[in-house]
Amino acid sequence: MFRPKLDAERPPGYVEPVTTLKSLATALRADLGADRVIDDRQELRTYECDGLAHYKVTPGLVVLARDTADCVRTVKACCEARVPFVARGSGTGLSGGALPRADGVLIVTAKMREIVEVSPADERAVVQPGVINLDVSKASAAHGYYYAPDPSSQQICSIGGNVAENSGGAHCLKYGFTTNHVLGARVVTPDGEVVELGGRAPDSPGYDLLGAFVGAEGTLGVATEVTVRLTRLPESVRTVLAGFESPQQAGAATSAIIAAGVVPAAVEMMDALAIEAAEAAVACGYPPGAGAVLIVELDGPAAEVAAQFAQVTALCEANGATELRIARTPAERALFWKGRKSAFAAVGRISPDYIVQDGVIPRTALPEVLRRIDEIAAVHGVRVANVFHAGDGNLHPLVLFDAAVPGADLHAEEASGAIIDLCIEYGGSITGEHGVGADKAKYMPRMFTDDDLQTMQLLRCAFDPLGLANPGKIFPTPRLCGEVPRKHSANETPAGADLF
Amino acid sequence: MDDVVAPATTEEAAEILREAAAAGLAVVIRGAGTKIDWGTPPRRVDLIVDTTRLTGVVEHAAGDLIAVVRAGTPLDSLDFGTQQLALDSPLPGATVGGTVAVNTSGPRRLLYGTARDLLIGITVIRPDGTITRSGGKVVKNVAGYDLGKLYTGSYGTLGLITECVFRLHPVPAARAFVTAAVRAPDLAAQLAAIRAEQVVPSAVEIDAPLDGPVTIAVLIEGTAEGVHDRAARLEKLLGGTVSDEPPAWFGAYPWPADGVGVKVGVALSRVAGLPPGVRGSAGTGVLYAHLTGDIPARLAAFRAAAEYAVVLTAPPSVRDELDMWGPVPGIELMRRVKDQFDPDHRFAPGRFAGGI
Ligand SMILES: Cc1cc2nc3c(=O)[nH]c(=O)nc-3n(C[C@@H](O)[C@H](O)[C@H](O)COP(=O)(O)OP(=O)(O)OC[C@H]3O[C@@H](n4cnc5c(N)ncnc54)[C@H](O)[C@@H]3O)c2cc1C
Ligand SMILES: Cc1cc2nc3c(=O)[nH]c(=O)nc-3n(C[C@H](O)[C@H](O)[C@H](O)COP(=O)(O)OP(=O)(O)OC[C@H]3O[C@@H](n4cnc5c(N)ncnc54)[C@H](O)[C@@H]3O)c2cc1C
Numbered sequence: 068m069f070r071p072k073l074d075a076e077r078p079p080g081y082v083e084p085v086t087t088l089k090s091l092a093t094a095l096r097a098d099l100g101a102d103r104v105i106d107d108r109q110e111l112r113t114y115e116c117d118g119l120a121h122y123k124v125t126p127g128l129v130v131l132a133r134d135t136a137d138c139v140r141t142v143k144a145c146c147e148a149r150v151p152f153v154a155r156g157s158g159t160g161l162s163g164g165a166l167p168r169a170d171g172v173l174i175v176t177a178k179m180r181e182i183v184e185v186s187p188a189d190e191r192a193v194v195q196p197g198v199i200n201l202d203v204s205k206a207s208a209a210h211g212y213y214y215a216p217d218p219s220s221q222q223i224c225s226i227g228g229n230v231a232e233n234s235g236g237a238h239c240l241k242y243g244f245t246t247n248h249v250l251g252a253r254v255v256t257p258d259g260e261v262v263e264l265g266g267r268a269p270d271s272p273g274y275d276l277l278g279a280f281v282g283a284e285g286t287l288g289v290a291t292e293v294t295v296r297l298t299r300l301p302e303s304v305r306t307v308l309a310g311f312e313s314p315q316q317a318g319a320a321t322s323a324i325i326a327a328g329v330v331p332a333a334v335e336m337m338d339a340l341a342i343e344a345a346e347a348a349v350a351c352g353y354p355p356g357a358g359a360v361l362i363v364e365l366d367g368p369a370a371e372v373a374a375q376f377a378q379v380t381a382l383c384e385a386n387g388a389t390e391l392r393i394a395r396t397p398a399e400r401a402l403f404w405k406g407r408k409s410a411f412a413a414v415g416r417i418s419p420d421y422i423v424q425d426g427v428i429p430r431t432a433l434p435e436v437l438r439r440i441d442e443i444a445a446v447h448g449v450r451v452a453n454v455f456h457a458g459d460g461n462l463h464p465l466v467l468f469d470a471a472v473p474g475a476d477l478h479a480e481e482a483s484g485a486i487i488d489l490c491i492e493y494g495g496s497i498t499g500e501h502g503v504g505a506d507k508a509k510y511m512p513r514m515f516t517d518d519d520l521q522t523m524q525l526l527r528c529a530f531d532p533l534g535l536a537n538p539g540k541i542f543p544t545p546r547l548c549g550e551v552p553r554k555h556s557a558n559e560t561p562a563g564a565d566l567f
Numbered sequence: 568m569d570d571v572v573a574p575a576t577t578e579e580a581a582e583i584l585r586e587a588a589a590a591g592l593a594v595v596i597r598g599a600g601t602k603i604d605w606g607t608p609p610r611r612v613d614l615i616v617d618t619t620r621l622t623g624v625v626e627h628a629a630g631d632l633i634a635v636v637r638a639g640t641p642l643d644s645l646d647f648g649t650q651q652l653a654l655d656s657p658l659p660g661a662t663v664g665g666t667v668a669v670n671t672s673g674p675r676r677l678l679y680g681t682a683r684d685l686l687i688g689i690t691v692i693r694p695d696g697t698i699t700r701s702g703g704k705v706v707k708n709v710a711g712y713d714l715g716k717l718y719t720g721s722y723g724t725l726g727l728i729t730e731c732v733f734r735l736h737p738v739p740a741a742r743a744f745v746t747a748a749v750r751a752p753d754l755a756a757q758l759a760a761i762r763a764e765q766v767v768p769s770a771v772e773i774d775a776p777l778d779g780p781v782t783i784a785v786l787i788e789g790t791a792e793g794v795h796d797r798a799a800r801l802e803k804l805l806g807g808t809v810s811d812e813p814p815a816w817f818g819a820y821p822w823p824a825d826g827v828g829v830k831v832g833v834a835l836s837r838v839a840g841l842p843p844g845v846r847g848s849a850g851t852g853v854l855y856a857h858l859t860g861d862i863p864a865r866l867a868a869f870r871a872a873a874e875y876a877v878v879l880t881a882p883p884s885v886r887d888e889l890d891m892w893g894p895v896p897g898i899e900l901m902r903r904v905k906d907q908f909d910p911d912h913r914f915a916p917g918r919f920a921g922g923i
Contacts, residue, residue, distance in 0.1 A: 186836070188759065188835065188836035189834045189835045189836045190762070190835055191834070191835075211763070232709065233709045233713070235707060235709075239707070243680070243684060244707070244709075246713065246716070247680060247684050256900065260899075262896065262897045262899075262900055263896045263897065264896075264897055266832070266874050266875070266896070267834040267852075267874055268832030268833050268834055268852045268853065268873070268874040268875065269681075269832060269851055269852065269853055270670060270672075270681070270720070270830070270832055270853055271832065271874070271875060271895075271896070272875050272877045272892050272893065272895050272920055273892075273895040273896075273897060273898060273901050273919075273920040273921070274717055274720070274721055274725075274901045274904055275670075275683060275716045275717060275719060275720055276717070276897055276900060276901065276904070277716075278683060278713060278715075278716025278717065278719070279712060279713060279714070279716055279717045281713070281716075282709050282712070282713050283712055299762065299765060299767075300765070301765065301767075302765040322630055325630070325632065326629075326630060328649060328737030328738070328739075328740070329737075330736070330737065367767055367789075367793075368765060368766055368767055368789075368793055368796070368797050369796075370790075370792050370793045370795075370796035370797065371767075371789045371790055371792075371793030371796075371797070373792075374790040374792045374793055375790060427705045427707050427708055428705065429628060429630075429631040429633075429704065429705060430630065430631050431628070431630035431631050456707070459705070459706050459707040460631075460705060460706075460707070461707045494703070494704050494705070495703070495704075495705050495708075496703050496705050496707070496708035496709075496710050497710050498708070498709050498710050499705075499707040499708060499709065500707065500709055501709075502709055503709070503710055503711065507710075511710065511711065514703070514710055514711075515700070515701075515710075515711060516699075516700075518697050518698065518699050519699050519700050519701060519711070520711070521697075521699075522691075522693065522697070522699040522701070522714065522908075523701065523711050523712040523714065525904075525907040525908055526712050526714065526717065526904065526907070527712075528907050529900065529903040529904040529906070529907045530900065530903070541711065541712075
């Protein structure tokens with residue numbers, strides 16, 4: 068058995084001689100089976116990016132893990148050879164969290180797809196990390212349950228990725244995020260040990276390491292089994308699609324609903340440009356000519372929903388709704404949601420390229436921030452389509468550009484950065500659900516002080532003293548554990564990596 | 568004898584902790600002292616930092632349903648009008664900081680979660696005196712590690728919490744309690760029937776004393792129309808009675824001041840199989856027991872029937888013969904966390920699991 072030394076011998080980012088990866092490949096092949104290890108250059112390129120496709124790095128080696136034991140062996144081998152590793156689920160992340168390392172191993176957990184147990188009596192399911200989000204709900208439906216966190220990517224993203232990103236979704240306004248629905252995880256720590264965090268009952272004794280692990284973007288280890296909370300299906304669901312002349316009015320309606328003490332399951336907004344894209348892509352039949360639409364959904368006990376639904380529609384009207392459509396059938400409701408859930412992909416219909424941001428603002432600042440985003444768009448000469456979780460102030464401005472036009476990407480990047488600054492100015496966050504990853508690490512110092520970031524590093528050092536688990540993500544400047552803050556350290560980008 | 572200091576601001580507290588660090592003092596944080604006897608007693612105390620001057624609501628952004636509160640503020644003094652911090656405190660007078668530091672919870676955790684779920688941002692002074700923040704003031708936020716979760720339930724062993732940002736909830740327009748006596752053998756079926764009913768209770772509590780019948784009490788909150796309808800359904804289902812006020816035992820720990828108090832975590836399907844003498848949240852599987860008689864044997868029985876059973880409080884004589892925390896998976900990793908945050912082990916040394 069390998070026993071990692073816990074002293075840091077080399078800075079993270081140090082590029083191993085190719086021979087290290089070669090011998091690692093040979094050893095892992097012998098250990099796990101030839102079909103588990105990929106080192107063919109062409110095949111490796113399949114894994115060069117996640118959902119944020121403009122960052123690309125061809126991984127040094129890919130391991131297709133079947134079970135916890137495969138992950139343990141791979142992590143131990145990485146540890147022994149001081150080679151960094153990155154976990155990957157379905158690769159739908161939007162912050163470059165699963166961006167591989169040219170000098171490292173990509174551990175793919177997507178093949179670990181067994182739903183180990185569905186226990187309605189415990190309101191729990193135990194799943195492997197590669198299980199697709201929606202499949203948990205499908206497996207629970209017959210028992211009258213579902214898995215509440217519902218990222219728009221839920222048909223393809225994995226539970227392991229959800230746990231790492233603390234993913235959200237439209238219905239998180241009422242039901243909370245992944246972190247509120249994960250009860251336990253089996254984790255392979257960065258030194259290759261297996262630890263059970265949390266359990267079948269809440270409030271496990273000791274530090275809440277599970278709470279810290281969720282949302283750590285794979286920098287604290289690899290999740291190989293996850294226990295999630297199942298939620299009882301609501302007795303009644305009612306959905307209204309409201310058209311407004313402007314996003315400002317839609318924003319005011321949102322604030323009025325919240326101020327009335329209603330907690331809808333979801334409040335989602337799209338502006339004119341986003342509506343145009345969605346119409347072009349999926350013909351969702353939103354009110355023609357609307358400057359913005361809101362989707363408001365209430366769920367729960369029938370009498371409760373009926374009482375509050377009347378309140379919600381009245382508040383939409385009072386705030387200038389030009390049209391109200393109430394879903395009469397599940398099919399109509401699905402069509403309302405189809406326009407919203409396909410919005411990112413749909414933007415491809417109206418622009419060859421786009422950058423999606425994920426900033427959060429206090430909900431009450433919505434009208435003002437939308438106006439400022441318009442100004443930013445004008446200054447940088449870009450178009451911005453707005454799709455967002457209005458209920459919790461999580462914006463998804465899509466900055467549109469055409470990479471074929473020289474300089475356009477730069478303008479888009481600048482506009483995008485200005486929007487992030489705006490979110491911080493209003494006391495918000497640089498990311499509400501997509502994670503920091505490789506993409507937003509540079510923005511972290513705008514939101515946190517050096518001391519704040521260094522405190523987060525203390526946690527990382529407790530789990531990963533060698534800095535081998537997904538290095539280069541979240542933190543703008545890598546540091547050795549035990550190192551004095553502010554000291555210089557090696558450049559993160561491995562030499563020879565195809566980073567563009 | 569140990570000194571007591573009571574800083575009034577985060578900066579003042581940081582200054583004190585920097586000096587304490589320089590002098591190598593062992594520090595214990597004290598809120599209202601309501602859980603003064605919880606956990607294992609610290610091995611060493613040179614300085615007690617009292618938070619009761621660190622009080623007040625810094626900000627209540629009603630439109631955004633959030634509030635920023637100083638750690639020494641008594642939980643039951645908070646008044647947000649038509650909004651609320653939906654945290655029950657089983658012990659009157661407890662501070663916000665103490666509630667977060669111990670992650671205490673009450674009946675309504677079924678609907679609202681605990682401090683862990685409601686906390687969205689936190690200011691903590693590290694043992695070396697450094698002021699640090701994590702999270703923020705918006706409910707949805709995944710920037711950086713969620714250290715708020717780590718500090719929640721850390722019993723003051725990782726630093727001094729000075730400010731907390733919470734998500735608030737609207738105060739519901741109406742509420743009702745449905746209370747019913749149930750025979751112990753029927754408890755499992757009754758709890759399953761409540762789950763099946765789709766009435767979304769805010770709390771499902773049971774009181775199962777050592778002798779006598781088991782009582783179930785369900786809290787329903789919402790609109791007047793909705794609450795009436797749901798309470799009526801449950802009344803019929805359980806053969807119970809509907810009332811505006813909870814039964815006297817609702818949300819109170821079952822032990823007397825000098826008793827042995829245990830917190831039990833159990834999978835929902837095993838709640839009805841717990842040894843008698845428990846009370847608490849059958850809806851989430853977090854319950855409390857008062858141990859009497861052969862205490863080690865009763866503790867062992869709870870540990871066998873549950874996921875965990877942690878002794879929260881016990882008279883000193885009993886404490887010495889008990890393993891207060893029981894088995895704690897991941898304890899090695901927890902030690903490493905402590906080593907990073909408090910390398911000299913000066914913050915409440917020995918109070919926490921595994922001697923941390
Ligand atoms: C040798 C020795 C001498 C002691 N002497 C005294 C004494 O003279 N006077 C006295 O009152 N107590 C004394 N104690 C007990 C002291 O350790 C209490 O346990 C401590 O005050 C617990 O907090 P609480 O129950 O008052 O606060 P609660 O508000 O009930 O807090 C409970 C827990 O949360 C922690 N906590 C509370 N607020 C915060 C915060 N803002 N940030 C981080 N953690 C927090 C506490 O440390 C405690 O673990 C002594 C203990 C020992 C071992
Ligand atoms: C069209 C579209 C819509 C989206 N909508 C939403 C949305 O509404 N809400 C939302 O929150 N996100 C959304 N996303 C982003 C993305 O789907 C989520 O972040 C998702 O959780 C990623 O899961 P994945 O399996 O694809 O993970 P990957 O992209 O493979 O990995 C994401 C991160 O998780 C880590 N990771 C993966 N598996 C493990 C494991 N087993 N153990 C430890 N770490 C691991 C990786 O290292 C990486 O840091 C969307 C993406 C797309 C493309």
